[in-house]
């Protein structure tokens with residue numbers, strides 16, 4: 001019996017089927033691929049391309065997209081610092097469940113604060129948290145501005161926009177960094193390829 005947060009007198013219920021069995025069924029080792037970066041840096045593009053590539057190879061993944069989750073699970077949260085922290089915490093917990101289910105969980109969120117990303121990493125102890133940093137210059141993200149949000153932020157119509165008047169803390173110890181080469185951004189397929197190569201080398205995609 002234990003107390004966790006505001007929940008008292010609670011018990012952990014074991015499941016008859018375990019994570020290892022589910023991973024075996026799916027012929028893969030589960031993990032969380034956590035994609036972080038500025039708005040417009042290509043997080044969703046990479047998440048979609050990676051998910052499709054994994055599917056083609058016979059690996060099951062699921063994308064948790066920050067924007068999409070804010071339409072449901074996180075619709076009560078805004079963009080002030082404590083809301084972003086709670087957003088990341090909840091998505092970290094959901095990602096942990098997907099990894100426990102045996103899937104390759106792809107989380108795609110700005111997740112601007114280092115301590116929040118590190119807390120998610122700590123939730124996944126067996127080094128199964130793979131942080132992917134979309135290291136694209138702000139100027140490129142702002143040029144892309146597919147939703148017109150940077151324009152609104154520059155005009156002062158959105159307050160606390162990441163990269164403009166709210167901080168983005170780049171990772172210090174990410175597993176993968178996606179960046180421009182000779183001033184050119186890799187194609188979506190090439191970005192996904194970098195992650196797939198990493199997953200392959202670390203044995204996540206092996207068919208046992």
Ligand SMILES: Nc1ncnc2c1ncn2[C@@H]1O[C@H](COP(=O)(O)OS(=O)(=O)O)[C@@H](OP(=O)(O)O)[C@H]1O
Pocket residue numbers: 038039040043044066067070079083084085087088108109110111112147149158159160161162166
């Ligand atoms: N103030 C502010 N700052 C940053 N982003 C903003 C803001 N307001 C709205 N948006 C839109 O919300 C998307 C980011 O949501 P996230 O859940 O990924 O953000 S966070 O991780 O909690 O910081 C983000 O989507 P992406 O462009 O896909 O990153 C924006 O479309």
Ligand SMILES: Nc1ncnc2c1ncn2[C@@H]1O[C@H](COP(=O)(O)OP(=O)(O)O)[C@@H](O)[C@H]1O
Pocket residue numbers: 037038039040041042043044045046144146185186187188191
């Ligand atoms: N590798 C890429 N090459 C060219 N354009 C890209 C690439 N990645 C993303 N884009 C474009 O940049 C814009 C922002 O990408 P998106 O994936 O929505 O970023 P984020 O999810 O980080 O906000 C989109 O219009 C997308 O088509």
